[in-house]
Amino acid sequence: MKLRRVSAVARKEWQEILRDRLFFTLAFVVPAMLMLLFGYGLSLDVERVPFAIADYDRSATSRDYAYRFIDSRYFALQGYAKDDRELDPLLRDNKIRVAIVIPPDFESNLLAGRAARVQTLIDGTLPGRAATTKGYVSAINAAFNRERFAAQLARSRGLTLETARDLAEPIRLEVRYLYNQSLSSIHSLAPKLIMFILMFTPPLLTAVGVVREKESGSIYNIYASTVSRGEFLIGKLSPYVAISMGNVAILWLMAVMVFGAPFKGSLLFYLAASTLFVACTTAIGLLVSLIVKTQLAATIVTVILTMVPAIDFSGFLVPVESLTAEGQIEAHLFPAMYYTDVVVGIFLKDIGPSTLWPNLLVLTVYTAGLFVAGYALFRKRPRT
Amino acid sequence: MGRLRVLTAKELLQLVRDPVLLAFMVYLFTFNLVLQGTSVSLQLTSASFLVHDADRSMASRELLYRLRPPYYRLEGEVAHPQMGLRALDRGEAMLLLDIPPDFEEKLRRGETTSVQLLIDGTHTVSGFLAANYAARIVGEYGQEIAMAREGLPGQRVDSMPVILDDQRVWFNPNQKDTWFMPISELLEAITILAILLPAAALVREKERGTIEQLLVAPLTALQIMIPKVLGMTIVILAGVTISLFTVLIPVFDIPVRGSLPLFYGVTTLYVVANAGLGLFAATLARNLAQIGLLTLLIVAPIILLSGLWTPPEAMPAWLRTATLFSPLRHYIDASYGILLKGAGLSLLWDSVLALAAIGGAILAFGIWRLQRQIKS
Missing domain, CATH: 3.40.1710.10 (abc type-2 transporter like domain)
Incomplete structure (x- = not known):
């Protein structure tokens, strides 16, 4: 392997990228734009759920109950319905996601010391949101019940409302969020966004860049030259790794400066681990480029192969342990999951190589394996 | 009419001759959905x-x-x-x-x-x-x-004088993610392909120089463009059909409660709308590498603003208004409405109308840009 030939190939590739102004600009603009868009737009909080009420009782108690939903920041009242027949089309047409039906004997039942039934209709088409909404409804009901119970205790036993409240709720749950006290989406999202973007942009750039030579036929110059397989691959890939390392730095700056994500760990470790990850995903692009013949196929194959694991099987939106057995296997097959632990650990938990070394080891082996496979698959004499 | 048929057939042929591409498209419309549906849950589990x-x-x-x-x-x-x-x-x-x-x-x-x-x-x-x-x-x-x-x-x-809450989850009583996930994945796949395929079909001609042949042929700009949009729409609708009848209905028991023809109609509208975006991208790009990146730049905000991941209600007001311009938002309302809620045109007319209006505007813009470029 001659360094001179490697650098010649790299220089030629770099020139070619530079001269394609739009491509070169997009190689930096796309990751930054994605970071901006998703950083600002991707909020996983469920708030202001649109809902409607059908109140058959129209009593003071039912109004009091309804106002617990109306005043909550989790719900946004769209209006009162005359009866539950009006609710059906509203739910079907996505105008509301929750409907509350208060029966006619609501107040009289409660005053008589009996249970009152309330019906909540929840739109289940988006199950995650339905689950959260259910949680909100239950919390409001539980608080309402607790207060009525406390009020009853206070009356029957002649206690102050304060003492009665303590009696009604003997166990308190103190919740503390570690690493991200405010449970702010963006703090935990920013490092995961870096993973998401670095998972699919480097292979896309690489795959298309390599296949371009195949499709236009200029690769025959390489086939006919004295450049060896290893020299060509290293020279060809290094500009793409360099671009992606630039993105590693840009994305870090954006996460910290624009989104104010806390960065508790070591910057040096972040750069080192991210370089390893970028090399790994670049190698995925290389492998794709060796399998496909056209740039269109390269684009589609890379997007499928990298975007799906980056979104669903990496801990980006859903923690890996909450996946089914098949999903966990899938997650372990792709590098995204290992890097997520690393980058989240560095940003939010301040943990270093001493804890994260197994993940780094997997990434190293993975990268080496991909490069070996790429080297073996690349033939200077293509089969005809 | 004859020209249209021949040129559309040419587009389809070109796609079929790329076996790796074809295999991955089939994967995208079948196994990918199975994988998503069976392994990802958005609820609290374990x-x-x-x-x-x-x-x-x-x-x-x-x-x-x-x-x-x-x-x-x-x-x-x-x-x-x-x-x-x-x-x-x-x-x-x-x-x-x-x-x-x-x-x-x-x-x-x-x-x-x-x-x-x-x-x-x-x-x-x-x-x-x-x-x-x-x-x-x-x-x-x-x-x-x-x-x-x-x-x-x-x-x-x-x-006891307490409230007993009778919670009912409609349209998906067991809150099965196996209904939600594969459909949303299908909609995303349609989105990406509907932009990428026509864009690639046009830019490929530019990159290889074969566009010159088309320009000297007795064809108008529209006649060059329509076969590409038409060909790719056929491919995507075929993919949707494969998904519906080999995965969504038999594997996941998705109840098609509304009308299938309406679903196909809305899908066609959506695909054509996105093709407009693809044509627009094709006027900006000179090679396929650029198209790949441009598509990402276009698809990301569309998916983000669609409400699939982030509920529009929870977004800041200006962003909530912006979601109304994402064609995917209206397509989602319509397709979930048809497939899971059994909604018909009488309820969904506003989504369909919005889709048609946005789609028409995008397509007109794409065609206009292309015509200007071809003439010059």
């Missing part, structure tokens, strides 16, 4: 937790028993809270429950006690759900104890 039980009493065991699957999964007990915190550091568990030594004693004496729940806040959604469910479980347990203390039969809540 949140792993550790417990530090300093009390080891009947009462503390009863509490632990209530934090059970499918929501929670007890990973084990730690002798000291510090050990639990280290496990959370390493990501081995998501929650740590700390029960104080005098838990049962205080409850028996009628005092108030508290248990601590430490949550790994790096998982925002599941962390929130885990706290929410735990608060409900602990609250119910506490109330039962309080009622029992007052000599009230905790089991017979009917005779």
